[in-house]
Amino acid sequence: MNQITVVVGTQWGDEGKGKLTDYLAKDVQYVVRFQGGNNAGHTVVVDDKTYKLSLIPSGVISPDTISVIGNGVVIDPNVLLKEITSLQTQNIYPKLLISQRAHVIMPYHIAMDEALNGYQDNLAAESTKRGIAPVFADKMYRHGIRMGDLLDKEIFREKLVKSYDFNVSIIRNVFHATFERDLESIYQEYLGLGEKLSLYIHDTEVELYQAYKLGQKILFEGAQGMSLDPDHGIYPHTTSSNNVAGYCEVGSGVGLNCEKRIVGIVKAYVSRVGNSPFVSELGGEKAKTLRDKGQEYGTITGRPRRVGWLDLVQVRQAVRVSGINEIAITKLDVLAGLEELQICVAYKINGKIVKETPANLNEIRSAEPVYQNFPGWGEMTESTKDRIKERGFTELQKTMQDYIKFIENEIKCPIKIISFGPKRNETIIR
Numbered sequence: 414m415n416q417i418t419v420v421v422g423t424q425w426g427d428e429g430k431g432k433l434t435d436y437l438a439k440d441v442q443y444v445v446r447f448q449g450g451n452n453a454g455h456t457v458v459v460d461d462k463t464y465k466l467s468l469i470p471s472g473v474i475s476p477d478t479i480s481v482i483g484n485g486v487v488i489d490p491n492v493l494l495k496e497i498t499s500l501q502t503q504n505i506y507p508k509l510l511i512s513q514r515a516h517v518i519m520p521y522h523i524a525m526d527e528a529l530n531g532y533q534d535n536l537a538a539e540s541t542k543r544g545i546a547p548v549f550a551d552k553m554y555r556h557g558i559r560m561g562d563l564l565d566k567e568i569f570r571e572k573l574v575k576s577y578d579f580n581v582s583i584i585r586n587v588f589h590a591t592f593e594r595d596l597e598s599i600y601q602e603y604l605g606l607g608e609k610l611s612l613y614i615h616d617t618e619v620e621l622y623q624a625y626k627l628g629q630k631i632l633f634e635g636a637q638g639m640s641l642d643p644d645h646g647i648y649p650h651t652t653s654s655n656n657v658a659g660y661c662e663v664g665s666g667v668g669l670n671c672e673k674r675i676v677g678i679v680k681a682y683v684s685r686v687g688n689s690p691f692v693s694e695l696g697g698e699k700a701k702t703l704r705d706k707g708q709e710y711g712t713i714t715g716r717p718r719r720v721g722w723l724d725l726v727q728v729r730q731a732v733r734v735s736g737i738n739e740i741a742i743t744k745l746d747v748l749a750g751l752e753e754l755q756i757c758v759a760y761k762i763n764g765k766i767v768k769e770t771p772a773n774l775n776e777i778r779s780a781e782p783v784y785q786n787f788p789g790w791g792e793m794t795e796s797t798k799d800r801i802k803e804r805g806f807t808e809l810q811k812t813m814q815d816y817i818k819f820i821e822n823e824i825k826c827p828i829k830i831i832s833f834g835p836k837r838n839e840t841i842i843r
Contacts, residue, residue, distance in 0.1 A: 415674035416628060416630050416671065417673045417676075418632045419631075420437070420632065420634050420676050421657065421677055421737070422464030422635060422636075422639060423728045423732070423740075424638045424640060424685075425684065426684070426686075427684050428679055431455025432653075433454070433840075434470065434471035434472055434632065434634045434745065435459065435472060436837055436840055437472075437632055437676075438478050438690075439478075440477060443480075444475075444478055444479075444634055445481040445483050445631045445661070446468070446469070446473025446637065447485045447529050447664030448486060448635065449486060450486060450518065450543065450545045450654075450697055451468050455634075456835075461472055464548070468486065468492060468496055469496055469497070469509060470482070470685075476505075480505040480507055480508060481510045482617075483515065483516060484514035485515075485663060488511070488560060489543065490632075492784040494610065496605065502689050510620060511610065513559065513561030513627055518545070518548045519544070519577075520599060521580040521581055521584065522547040522548045522551070522581075522597075530839065533649075536650075540647065545653050545654075547580065547695070549643070551576055551579075556575040556576045556579060558576060564611055568785060571599065573603075575710055591711070617665070617667065633661040634658050639728075640689070640727055643655060644657075645730070647689045657712075657735045676740070677728070677731055677735060677740050678739070678741050678743060679723070679820070680723075680743050682707070682722060682744070683720065683723055684709045685720075690774075691719055692726070692757060692781070693721035693723070693755075694719055695721045695722065698722050703747065704717060704718065707720070711786075721757075722756060723756045723757065724757040725823050726757065726758075728740075728820075728824050729824050739829045740824070740829065741832065742817070742831055742833040743831045744829070749791060750791065751789040753787070753788060754788070754789050756783040757783065758782055758784070758817070758823060760781065760783065761783055762781075763781050767780070787819070792812040793834075801841060805843070
């Protein structure tokens with residue numbers, strides 16, 4: 414295994430990054446979350462126990478692994494404390510380090526998010542209303558509050574006065590919405606939250622740099638997926654932090670001048686929470702069947718996800734932009750039992766066949782899918798899965814093998830990891 418591994422999503426998130434991170438974490442010393450916030454959830458199933466995580470890296474289930482929340486993550490301290498407590502009740506005591514430079518989501522950010530989402534109408538990404546975009550905006554306005562600030566009463570008050578006044582003025586005077594919390598109550602609450610989390614707050618950048626220099630193995634876990642990246646995704650229907658592989662260095666504070674193993678996670682079909690064009694989207698009974706079978710409901714929000722056939726235009730872009738050198742394909746078991754499958758190989762836009770994602774919003778809105786049809790494969794029983802675990806790729810049904818080989822050929826990237834169920838051991842290396 415390479416010293417540095419980066420796991421990223423190639424679609425709209427929900428591809429199974431949590432499961433793969435957990436699967437790989439046993440072989441590394443550190444697992445680092447480098448962007449996003451508690452708007453992204455990862456589900457990990459180990460020994461029939463299900464763990465739902467939103468901020469702590471999925472590698473936390475491995476007892477010898479140190480989990481790091483990097484500076485590129487935005488943190489709601491209340492959510493983080495609840496997550497730590499939830500793990501502790503399941504006898505998992507996180508070896509957790511939080512970057513002192515990670516920004517803090519404040520109550521007014523959540524109120525601002527709610528107001529902003531209504532204002533944006535058709536250009537909205539259908540926010541989770543957890544304050545993600547406003548806290549990133551404050552970061553760029555340069556009056557954001559960082560985790561380390563919660564440990565310094567004077568600096569925290571100085572920043573809070575400016576951030577509170579700025580945000581609350583906009584909420585009340587621009588959006589004409591209400592915000593009832595007073596500054597002093599927020600100040601006291603968040604000082605208390607900082608005290609509770611002080612054990613975990615560190616200079617994680619130095620820790621990771623030293624670990625890297627000592628040759629220790631580090632796994633970087635991305636949140637969301639390619640099409641939600643604010644620079645390269647379907648803007649403005651995106652998230653607020655860069656989730657391409659290159660951001661792992663920015664979001665962790667460690668310059669990694671080395672060859673990396675970059676694993677792109679591809680779900681065998683596509684799902685999406687929120688608004689945006691969705692070229693290969695399914696509707697009706699087919700969508701309901703796929704959604705229910707794949708449990709396509711948001712880990713954090715519980716919202717039903719939109720679903721559709723695998724879109725290789727999307728994956729092709731992810732491979733190119735993130736420099737992905739291997740693919741892990743997930744949820745092949747969800748497609749089992751369908752008589753016919755389709756893969757979107759290109760878009761038809763204004764009469765032209767296009768194989769790369771257009772930047773123009775009108776073009777992606779008008780795009781039609783160009784499909785390749787495939788025969789499906791039969792249901793996967795427990796005995797079938799056991800044989801696959803024992804004998805590997807050759808034990809997969811031929812139609813499934815053909816499906817995988819076709820994807821490899823189209824995107825010019827090898828599929829080396831194959832997942833055919835939610836459990837940790839329902840995975841093979843090819």
